[in-house]
Amino acid sequence: MSIEEALAEHEVYVDELLKVFKKYSSAVNAWKGACKTGNTVVIQKSAAIAEELVKQLEEPTNIAAKSWIFDTRAYLESDEWRAELKAKCKDVHQLRVFEEDETLVVPPVIIKAEPGKSRIVLGRENWPTLHPEFTAAYLKKLNAKPPSVPASQQFLDSVYEGCKRYHPTDLSIRFAELYNHWCGAPGWKKENTKASMAQRIYELNRSGIQTTKDQKEFRTEGPVGKYSERDVFEIVGADGKLERYYSIWFK
Numbered sequence: 233m234s235i236e237e238a239l240a241e242h243e244v245y246v247d248e249l250l251k252v253f254k255k256y257s258s259a260v261n262a263w264k265g266a267c268k269t270g271n272t273v274v275i276q277k278s279a280a281i282a283e284e285l286v287k288q289l290e291e292p293t294n295i296a297a298k299s300w301i302f303d304t305r306a307y308l309e310s311d312e313w314r315a316e317l318k319a320k321c322k323d324v325h326q327l328r329v330f331e332e333d334e335t336l337v338v339p340p341v342i343i344k345a346e347p348g349k350s351r352i353v354l355g356r357e358n359w360p361t362l363h364p365e366f367t368a369a370y371l372k373k374l375n376a377k378p379p380s381v382p383a384s385q386q387f388l389d390s391v392y393e394g395c396k397r398y399h400p401t402d403l404s405i406r407f408a409e410l411y412n413h414w415c416g417a418p419g420w421k422k423e424n425t426k427a428s429m430a431q432r433i434y435e436l437n438r439s440g441i442q443t444t445k446d447q448k449e450f451r452t453e454g455p456v457g458k459y460s461e462r463d464v465f466e467i468v469g470a471d472g473k474l475e476r477y478y479s480i481w482f483k
Contacts, residue, residue, distance in 0.1 A: 320368035404481035408463035
């Protein structure tokens with residue numbers, strides 16, 4: 233059984249549970265509303281309905297919980313996850329896909345499995361969402377994003393401002409440090425994954441832009457010497473070549 237089939241089958245049981253829960257939720261909301269208005273008749277009626285419905289929740293909850301028997305670890309240890317994701321990427325979303333040993337490459341992202349953690353990894357981004365269609369659609373979004381010189385200029389200027397703020401003396405900074413600072417803004421990380429950050433650096437290097445708006449030259453660098461792999465941003469370029477980014481400096 234594929235993971236799509238397993239998820240669809242499990243969803244049927246969750247839907248049955250949801251039907252009862254919606255009735256229960258409706259009774260509780262009516263109960264709450266009556267508390268605000270002082271309608272004691274509705275309070276008594278809603279309380280009685282909720283009391284009866286909560287009993288009905290137990291059976292579908294147990295059935296739904298026990299219905300999920302899919303072995304995620306075995307799935308990720310096998311070739312199935314790659315075959316299913318590859319098929320979605322190629323046949324549904326018309327993406328280029330390369331297979332290398334136990335990884336998939338969907339430019340600009342390298343994908344590998346971590347069975348012990350029940351997830352796959354997209355570039356540097358942990359990805360516990362295993363539905364092939366959901367993942368393929370996300371990869372399509374990354375792949376289809378057109379390069380934009382104005383967007384790359386804005387990105388460079390933002391990086392420069394961050395560099396001035398956190399390292400005003402030497403004007404150099406690790407991309408990982410800057411990314412972590414930016415992630416402090418509410419909602420920013422959700423819209424800006426590590427994979428998309430790597431893509432923006434890649435597009436900047438391809439844009440032909442040579443200076444910030446303040447005429448500061450820049451240069452991006454890959455990892456050298458002693459460094460942590462967690463601080464490296466990776467992307468597969470249009471030519472299939474792996475690009476690795478670690479830091480940037482200005483002068």
